[in-house]
Amino acid sequence: MTGYYAGYYAGIDIGSRTIELVVIDEEGGIVQSLQADTGFDPIREARRLMNGVSCHQMMATGYGRNLFELSFDAPTVTEIKAHARGARAFFPDAHTVLDIGGQDSKAIALFADGRVKRFEMNDRCAAGTGKFLEIMARTLGYEIEAFGGEALNAKRDLTVSSMCTVFAESEVTSLIAKGEDRREIARGLHISVIRRAAGMINRVSGEGGIVFTGGVAKNPCMVELLKERLSREVLVPEDPQHVGALGAALLAMEAA
Amino acid sequence: MKQNDIMNRLQQMTDENIADIERAKSEGRSVIGFYCLYSPTEMAVAADAIPLTLCGTRNDPIAAAEEILPRNLCPLIKSSFGFAVTDTCPFFRFSDIIIADTTCDGKKKMFELLSRYKATHVLQLPQNQDPETALPLWRAELARYKTIIEEKTGVAITQDGLRGAIHLMNRERAARKALMDVNQLNPAPLPGSRLLEILFKVGFLADKEKGISLMEEIAAIAGNGGLGATTIDRKSGKRILLTGVPVGVGSDKVVKIVEQAGGAVVAFENCSGYKQAFTVDTEKDPMDALAEQYLSTPCSVMSPNTGRFDLLKEMIRDFSADGVIDLTWQACHTYNVEAFSIDEFIRDTFGLPTLHLETDYAESDTEQLRVRIEAYLEML
Structure with a gap:
C-alpha cells in the first residue's frame, strides 16, 4: 500500500489458484479490480498485487487469509461470509x-x-x-x-x-x-x-x-x-471470481 | 493453585501410574482393559482387579492397523487396533483380559481379530434400550461377564464387593461431573483442550483415589474463581458444545481449531465427556442397577437413541451454549446418520444452527476444517 486514501477500502481473496484484489470507494463502488495466480508464495504475489494500491482499511479472505493477517496485520473473514456479502452487492x-x-x-x-x-x-x-x-x-x-x-x-x-x-x-x-x-x-x-x-x-x-x-x-x-x-x-455476477474479494472489501468498510 | 501446578501434578500422577500398575500386578492383582463405556468397570473393581482404559486416540499406529484392517474404517477402531498390534499401549500390555462390546459393526469385527493378540471377551450389547426386551438380555450378559471376570481373576464377586465398587465408581463419576460442570460458569474457567487433557489423563489412572482427589480439588478452585477466566476471547468468545464421537489427546484437533479461532469449547457431550456423568442406583440390586444404568448410555449405536437428545437439551441449557459442533469420525455410520436428526432437533428446540464435521485423526484437512469452524463462529 503506497498511499492513504481516506475513503477507499480493499478486500483480498487469497485462494488456492488465484488471488483477487478489489478496491472500493466509500459508496461501495469498485475502483480497482486485480487478479494474479497464487503460485507457491502467496504472500509475495499478494504483495506484488498490492503494489500501487491505496486504501484506508483492508480485509483478507480465502485460504491464505491467516498468512496474510500475520504479514500485513489485516483482519480476516472466511470465504463463506465474504462470498455471502459480495453476492448481495450484485443481487440485493x-x-x-x-x-x-x-x-x-x-x-x-x-x-x-x-x-x-x-x-x-x-x-x-x-x-x-x-x-x-x-x-x-x-x-x-x-x-x-x-x-x-x-x-x-x-x-x-x-x-x-x-x-x-x-x-x-x-x-x-x-x-x-x-x-x-x-x-x-x-x-x-x-x-x-x-x-x-x-x-x-x-x-x-x-x-x-x-x-x-x-x-x-x-x-x-x-x-x-x-x-x-x-x-x-x-x-x-459480472465478474464471479472477484465476489469474495469484493465481499471482504465491503466488510472492511462496514467494520470501519 | 495455578493451572500449571495442576497440570504438573497430573503429569506426576501419570508418570507414577505405570509403577502403580506394576506394583499391583506383582502383588497378584489382575488388570482388565476396557474400550467402551457400555462395559461396567465395577465388575473389575469388585474382583479387586484394576480397570484400565485402553489407547485409541492417536494417529501414529493407524498405518500399522491398515496392514490388516480396511482403510475405510473409523480412525478410533484403527487406532485401537494399531496400538494393540504394535504393542505401543502399556495398558493393553498390562491387561490380563480385554472387555469389549458389540457396539458398531466395525468394532465387533475388529474385536474378532484383536482376540488373536489378547484374551478378549465381547459383551453382546443389545441395539436398543427397551426395558422389556433388551434389558433382560443385557442383564444376562452381565451375569456371564461376572463369571468370566471371576474365572480370570480367581476372585469371587460378592454383593458387598459390587456395592463397594459402585460406590467408588460413583464417586469418580461425580468428581468428573463436578469438574465438567465448572464450565457452566460464564466465562468458562477451563479451556476445552485443558479440560479434555485432564479427563483423558485421569481416565488412565489405576489409583482411582488419586484422580478423584485431583478432580475434586480443581473443581473447587475453579468454582471459586481461583483459575481465572479462560483467556480465549480473541475473536468471538462463543461457547461451543462439542457432541458426537469421543475425543482424547491426539484426536483433539477440532477442539484446538475452535480455540485458535477464538471460540471456547465449554462442554463435551460424548463418551469421553458428559456421557460418563451418571450415577448407578445404590438402592437396587447391584447387578440390576448396573444393567439398567449402563444400557441407558445414549450412544448412536442405539436405535432409537432418544437419550442423546434429552442430554443435549439439558446440556445446551446448563452450559449456556451458543453453538453445537457435531463431530463424526470418518466411516462412523451411526453418528454420521444421526447428525441429520441432531441438527434438526437443535434448530427446532433452540433455534441454533449446528456444524457437522466429518474427519479423521490426520492433520491433512486442518485448513478446510478451519474455514468451516471460523465461518460457523461468524454465524453465531
Whole structure:
C-alpha cells in the first residue's frame, strides 16, 4: 500500500489458484479490480498485487487469509461470509449462493438481512471443483476457457460416475479408448460436478434464485446444467471470481 | 493453585501410574482393559482387579492397523487396533483380559481379530434400550461377564464387593461431573483442550483415589474463581458444545481449531465427556442397577437413541451454549446418520444452527476444517 486514501477500502481473496484484489470507494463502488495466480508464495504475489494500491482499511479472505493477517496485520473473514456479502452487492435479494473455486465448493443460505444462515462445503479432496475441471479439460485436450462451450455442444449426455480426480481421469481415458465423442465426455464430466453441487444446494436451501460465484461460474455449461438440474434461476455476477474479494472489501468498510 | 501446578501434578500422577500398575500386578492383582463405556468397570473393581482404559486416540499406529484392517474404517477402531498390534499401549500390555462390546459393526469385527493378540471377551450389547426386551438380555450378559471376570481373576464377586465398587465408581463419576460442570460458569474457567487433557489423563489412572482427589480439588478452585477466566476471547468468545464421537489427546484437533479461532469449547457431550456423568442406583440390586444404568448410555449405536437428545437439551441449557459442533469420525455410520436428526432437533428446540464435521485423526484437512469452524463462529 503506497498511499492513504481516506475513503477507499480493499478486500483480498487469497485462494488456492488465484488471488483477487478489489478496491472500493466509500459508496461501495469498485475502483480497482486485480487478479494474479497464487503460485507457491502467496504472500509475495499478494504483495506484488498490492503494489500501487491505496486504501484506508483492508480485509483478507480465502485460504491464505491467516498468512496474510500475520504479514500485513489485516483482519480476516472466511470465504463463506465474504462470498455471502459480495453476492448481495450484485443481487440485493440473493438468499442462496453457490461458490465453486479452485479447490473447494460451497453452498450458502442467507437470512433476509444477508447474514449466513447455513452452509455446506465439499470435503477434503478437490472432487467437484475448478481443479477437477481443469485436469479433465487437459486430459481431453481442451483449454479450460473453451471446455464449457465445447461441452454445451455435445449431442447427448454421457455418464461419468467417478468424482475423484484420479479415478475420473482413468474413466475418461477408457471412454476415449472406446471411441466416445470428446464433447460428450466433457459434458458428462460437467454433469457429475453439477450433480454434487446441486446436492449441496438442496441441503441448505430448497427454492429461489442461486447466485453462482467463483471461477467455475465462468463456465457456460455449468451455468446451463445448474439451471436445468434445479429448475431455479441462476444469476452470475459480472465478474464471479472477484465476489469474495469484493465481499471482504465491503466488510472492511462496514467494520470501519 | 495455578493451572500449571495442576497440570504438573497430573503429569506426576501419570508418570507414577505405570509403577502403580506394576506394583499391583506383582502383588497378584489382575488388570482388565476396557474400550467402551457400555462395559461396567465395577465388575473389575469388585474382583479387586484394576480397570484400565485402553489407547485409541492417536494417529501414529493407524498405518500399522491398515496392514490388516480396511482403510475405510473409523480412525478410533484403527487406532485401537494399531496400538494393540504394535504393542505401543502399556495398558493393553498390562491387561490380563480385554472387555469389549458389540457396539458398531466395525468394532465387533475388529474385536474378532484383536482376540488373536489378547484374551478378549465381547459383551453382546443389545441395539436398543427397551426395558422389556433388551434389558433382560443385557442383564444376562452381565451375569456371564461376572463369571468370566471371576474365572480370570480367581476372585469371587460378592454383593458387598459390587456395592463397594459402585460406590467408588460413583464417586469418580461425580468428581468428573463436578469438574465438567465448572464450565457452566460464564466465562468458562477451563479451556476445552485443558479440560479434555485432564479427563483423558485421569481416565488412565489405576489409583482411582488419586484422580478423584485431583478432580475434586480443581473443581473447587475453579468454582471459586481461583483459575481465572479462560483467556480465549480473541475473536468471538462463543461457547461451543462439542457432541458426537469421543475425543482424547491426539484426536483433539477440532477442539484446538475452535480455540485458535477464538471460540471456547465449554462442554463435551460424548463418551469421553458428559456421557460418563451418571450415577448407578445404590438402592437396587447391584447387578440390576448396573444393567439398567449402563444400557441407558445414549450412544448412536442405539436405535432409537432418544437419550442423546434429552442430554443435549439439558446440556445446551446448563452450559449456556451458543453453538453445537457435531463431530463424526470418518466411516462412523451411526453418528454420521444421526447428525441429520441432531441438527434438526437443535434448530427446532433452540433455534441454533449446528456444524457437522466429518474427519479423521490426520492433520491433512486442518485448513478446510478451519474455514468451516471460523465461518460457523461468524454465524453465531
